[in-house]
Amino acid sequence: MTIPRFHLAMPVDDLAAARHFYGEVLGLAQGRSSDTWVDWNLHGHQFVTHLAPRGPERIHNPVDGHDVPVPHFGLLLTVAEFHRLADRLRAAGTEFVIEPYLRFEGQAGEQWTMFLLDPAGNALEFKAFADDSQVFAV
Numbered sequence: 001m002t003i004p005r006f007h008l009a010m011p012v013d014d015l016a017a018a019r020h021f022y023g024e025v026l027g028l029a030q031g032r033s034s035d036t037w038v039d040w041n042l043h044g045h046q047f048v049t050h051l052a053p054r055g056p057e058r059i060h061n062p063v064d065g066h067d068v069p070v071p072h073f074g075l076l077l078t079v080a081e082f083h084r085l086a087d088r089l090r091a092a093g094t095e096f097v098i099e100p101y102l103r104f105e106g107q108a109g110e111q112w113t114m115f116l117l118d119p120a121g122n123a124l125e126f127k128a129f130a131d132d133s134q135v136f137a138v
Contacts, residue, residue: 005045008073009037010122011052017119018049025092026085043075049120058123064103069115074125076135082112082128089116097123108137 012018015038022028022040028047031039040047060067077085086100100114111134113127129135 007046007048008042009048009050010073010118010120011054012049012118012120012122013051013054014119015049015051021118022047022049025089025094027088043077045075054121058121066098066103068125069097069117069123072115072123072125074127077126077128079112079128079130082114082126085126086114089114103127109134 015036019030019038022038023030029041031041031046033039036051038049040049058069058071061070062068082100089096094116096114096116098113098115100112102110103113104110109129110131111127111129113125115123115125117123
């Protein structure tokens with residue numbers, strides 16, 4: 001099954017910092033850009049960072065004993081990709097909002113997850129399911 005690609009645009013307050021974080025730290029390929037925005041290839045999806053003033057403040061909701069930042073966005077990776085990215089982020093000195101860990105262990109929807117902030121304060125979540133059929137488990 002082919003899944004449609006998404007387009008997501010997020011505000012940043014420093015394009016140079018965004019270029020470093022998304023290009024160097026996360027390793028995303030840069031596409032078109034201008035003085036006010038940059039396109040990124042986010043695992044086949046079009047992700048755009050736009051120079052903009054800060055938006056509304058985030059809140060936190062409790063999930064599995066952790067305070068999850070809202071709003072946030074991210075990707076579902078394979079377990080191997082998840083651990084490679086976690087290692088890459090640790091090597092870059094990334095400060096995690098929620099350190100990589102196995103959430104809902106032994107339950108429906110068991111998943112690896114981690115949360116971090118980009119330089120503009122946007123919250124990102126990366127997760128992985130060993131059993132892909134559990135993505136929408138109830």
